[in-house]
Amino acid sequence: MKNSSSSKSLKSITKTNDHILTDKFINPAFVKNEIDYHYPVMISNITTILNNLTNIIEKFVYIDCTLGLGNHFINIYTNFKQYITKNILLDKDSDSINLTIDLLKQKKIISNDYIIINAKKENIKENVKENNKNKFYFINDNFKNLINYKELFNEEDTLVILADLGVSMYQIKNGSGFSFNSDTLLDMRYDKSQILTAYNVLNKYNQEELSNVFNKILSYKDTKRLIQAIIRYRQKQEIKTTQDLNKIISKVFSFKYLKDYLQKIYLALRIEVNNELNDLKLFLENLLKINNNFIAFIISYHSLEGKIIKNFLKSNNFKYIKEKPTKEEIKINKPSRSALLWIFANFDFSDLLLKL
Numbered sequence: 001m002k003n004s005s006s007s008k009s010l011k012s013i014t015k016t017n018d019h020i021l022t023d024k025f026i027n028p029a030f031v032k033n034e035i036d037y038h039y040p041v042m043i044s045n046i047t048t049i050l051n052n053l054t055n056i057i058e059k060f061v062y063i064d065c066t067l068g069l070g071n072h073f074i075n076i077y078t079n080f081k082q083y084i085t086k087n088i089l090l091d092k093d094s095d096s097i098n099l100t101i102d103l104l105k106q107k108k109i110i111s112n113d114y115i116i117i118n119a120k121k122e123n124i125k126e127n128v129k130e131n132n133k134n135k136f137y138f139i140n141d142n143f144k145n146l147i148n149y150k151e152l153f154n155e156e157d158t159l160v161i162l163a164d165l166g167v168s169m170y171q172i173k174n175g176s177g178f179s180f181n182s183d184t185l186l187d188m189r190y191d192k193s194q195i196l197t198a199y200n201v202l203n204k205y206n207q208e209e210l211s212n213v214f215n216k217i218l219s220y221k222d223t224k225r226l227i228q229a230i231i232r233y234r235q236k237q238e239i240k241t242t243q244d245l246n247k248i249i250s251k252v253f254s255f256k257y258l259k260d261y262l263q264k265i266y267l268a269l270r271i272e273v274n275n276e277l278n279d280l281k282l283f284l285e286n287l288l289k290i291n292n293n294f295i296a297f298i299i300s301y302h303s304l305e306g307k308i309i310k311n312f313l314k315s316n317n318f319k320y321i322k323e324k325p326t327k328e329e330i331k332i333n334k335p336s337r338s339a340l341l342w343i344f345a346n347f348d349f350s351d352l353l354l355k356l
Contacts, residue, residue: 039071039329039332039333039336040071040072040075040164041072041164041166041299041325041333041335041336041339041341042299042323042325042329042336042339042341043071043072043075043076044329045323045341046072046076046162046297046341047075047076047079047080049295049297049343049349049352049353050076050079050080050160051079052351052352052353053160053295053352054080054083056351056352057083057158058083059083059084059085059157059158060083060084060085060157060158060159060160061084061085061086061087061088061152061153061157061158061159061160062076062077062080062084062086062087062088062160062162063087063088063089063090063146063159063160063161063162064076064087064088064089064090064162065090065143065146065161065162065163065283066090066091066143066162066163066164066165067089067090067091067096067097067100067138068091068096068100068164068168068169068170069096069099069100069103069168069169069170070089070100070103070104072162072164073087073089073100074104074107074109076160076162077109078109085135085157086135086136086137086152086153086157087135087136087137088137088139088149088152088153089136089137089138089139090139090140090141090142090143090146091138091139091140092140092141092142092143092190092191093171093190093191093192094118094140094191094192095170095174095192096168096170096171097116097138097140099170100138101114101116101138110136113135113136114135114136114137114138115136115137115138116138116139116140117137117138117139117140117141117149118140118141119139119140119141119142119145119148137149137152142191142279143163143279143283144279144280144282144283144286145286146161146283146286146287147286147289147290150289150290153292155291155292156292157292158292158293158294158295159290159292159293159294159295160294160295160297161287161294161295161296161297162296162297162298163283163296163297163298163299164299165276165280165298165299165300165301165305166299166301166335166339167270169335171190176188176189177197177198177241177242178266178270179242179266180242180245180246180262180263180266182242183241183242183243184241184242185199185240185241185242186198186199186202186239186240186241186242186244186245186269187199188269188270188273188274189273189274190274191274196273197273198269198270198273199238199239199240201213201269201272201273202230202234202239202245202269203234203238203239207227207231210223210227210230211223211224211227213268213269213271213272214226214227214265214268216268216271216277216304217264217265217267217268217271217304218261218264218265218268222253222261225252226248226249226252226265229248229249229251229252230248233247233248245265246262249261249262249265267302271304276305277304277305277308280305280308280309281308281312284308284309284312285312288316290346293345293346293347294345294346295343295344295345295347295349295352296342296343296344296345297341297342297343298341298342299339299340299341299342300339300340300342301338301339301340302338306340309342313342313344318344318345318346319344319345319348319349319350320342320343320344321342321343321344321353322340322341322342322343323340323341323343324339324340324341325337325339325341
C-alpha cells in the first residue's frame with residue numbers, strides 16, 4: 001500500500017544535497033577533524049583489559065583488522081607503544097589506508113618505518129618474508145585473509161587482535177551510498193576495485209536474488225512489498241542514487257517506522273555488496289589456524305554478526321565475555337549504542353578481567 005504522507009515527510013529524515021559527491025572527492029581538512037572527533041567505540045573497555053595484560057606479558061603484536069581511519073589504533077598505540085613490538089594494520093579500502101598514513105605522519109606516530117602491502121599486486125609470501133622487520137605494516141586486504149600474513153609474527157609472540165565490524169565515518173561521509181541522509185550514487189563498496197555495487201544489486205538482481213538480500217533483515221511480508229516496489233520503479237527508470245531508493249522505501253512503509261526501515265534496508269544492501277557475513281565467518285575460522293597465543297576484541301553492531309560470533313565461540317569451546325557500551329559512552333558517541341564487544345582468547349585470560 002502506498003503511503004503518500006511518507007513521501008511528503010521524507011525530507012524530515014533525509015537531508016538532500018544539491019550535488020552528488022564523486023568517489024574521489026574528499027576534503028582533507030574534514031578527514032583530520034573527523035578523525036579527531038570520532039570516538040573509537042568501546043575503547044575504554046579494550047584499554048582496560050590491555051592494561052591488565054601488560055602486567056602479565058612484556059610485549060605483544062597489535063593487529064588491527066579493520067583500520068578505517070585509525071581511531072582505535074591511535075588510542076591503543078599511544079597508550080601501549082612501549083609494549084608493542086609490531087603493528088599489523090589491515091583495511092580493504094586503499095583510500096582509508098592512505099589517509100591514515102598521512103594522519104599518522106602528521107601526528108609523528110610514523111616516519112619512514114612502515115611498509116605498505118597490496119594483496120592484489122604483490123606476491124604476499126615473498127613480500128612478508130623480505131619485510132618482516134618493520135614496525136608498521138599497512139596491508140590493503142580483506143580481514144578474512146589475516147592468516148596470509150602469519151609470517152609477520154614469531155611463534156612466541158602474543159597477539160592482540162581487533163576487528164570493528166562497523167562502517168567508518170569516512171565511508172559514511174564520503175559519498176559512497178552508505179547513508180540515506182545524503183544524495184549520493186548507490187555504491188557501498190569498501191573495496192573500490194570490486195565490481196558489485198548497490199546499484200548492481202538493485203537494478204540487476206532478479207526477484208529471488210533480491211529476496212535473499214532482504215530476507216536477512218526484513219520479514220517475508222515486508223521483503224515482498226519492497227521487492228515489488230523496486231521492480232516497478234526500475235521498469236520505468238534505473239535506481240541510481242540514495243534518494244531514488246529512499247523514494248521507493250517511503251512509498252512502501254509508513255512514516256512512523258520509516259527511519260527503522262531505511263536503516264535495515266541500507267544495512268542489507270551493504271552486507272550483500274561487501275559479502276560481510278561470509279567474510280566474518282572466514283575470518284573467525286582462520287583464527288583457529290593461528291598457533292600464537294592471542295586475545296581478540298570484536299565489535300559487532302547487529303544480530304546477524306552477533307549470531308555468527310556466538311556460534312563460532314560456542315562450537316569451538318572458547319570462553320568469552322560480552323560487553324555493552326556504558327550510558328556515558330552512548331551519550332558522547334551515538335554510533336556505539338548498538339555495539340557489542342566480544343572478548344575471547346585461546347589462553348586463560350580470567351586474570352585480565354579481575355580489575356574490570
